[in-house]
Amino acid sequence: AQKITQTQPGMFVQEKEAVTLDCTYDTSDPSYGLFWYKQPSSGEMIFLIYQGSYDQQNATEGRYSLNFQKARKSANLVISASQLGDSAMYFCAMREGKDAGNMLTFGGGTRLMVKP
């Protein structure tokens, strides 16, 4: 079974509008962390935001916020006021507490395209 599912292979958003990128996850470990990374066409993976399974509040980092719904096992990324530079691949990833190697499991990614 997929541990991380991103159901939107590609999305368009108008510049200055908000967009939500979906991510659902599957784990039986009560302790886990969820990450979002951005990957521009140049290739580097850029860390955006983190949510821990025990965090009471949704994470926010500037224009990025995470809509964490634990019961539904979803961790959607919300980007407010989209900019042309937001056009990139976005990956949701999970780390489980039982994993001694601190490894990340990535979803398949969503390609976001911002229209001027």
Add this chain to the structure above:
Amino acid sequence: DAMVIQNPRYQVTQFGKPVTLSCSQTLNHNVMYWYQQKSSQAPKLLFHYYDKDFNNEADTPDNFQSRRPNTSFCFLDIRSPGLGDAAMYLCATTADRGLDNEQFFGPGTRLTVL
């Protein structure tokens, strides 16, 4: 600035000709990872080091080897590259086993196999 550096950024090799990709970090992180990422796919973990302890993913081909001579450097050796090994190779580091420790990625090496 502290960072993860990968050299070269672009590597072209011939079918069957060994190639080595390098990664260095100034973050003094314990854990280093090598990922393979093919076009429009998620990164796939090949192996990782926790300090000097090497951990191979079960489905990583024997054709891929790694060395970590010290904390700062890690190498990926592809002994006999095939056409299917053409991909972006990403190196990443993380501080320790904390759940919230993000992985810091290098810019990647794009490997072409002719």
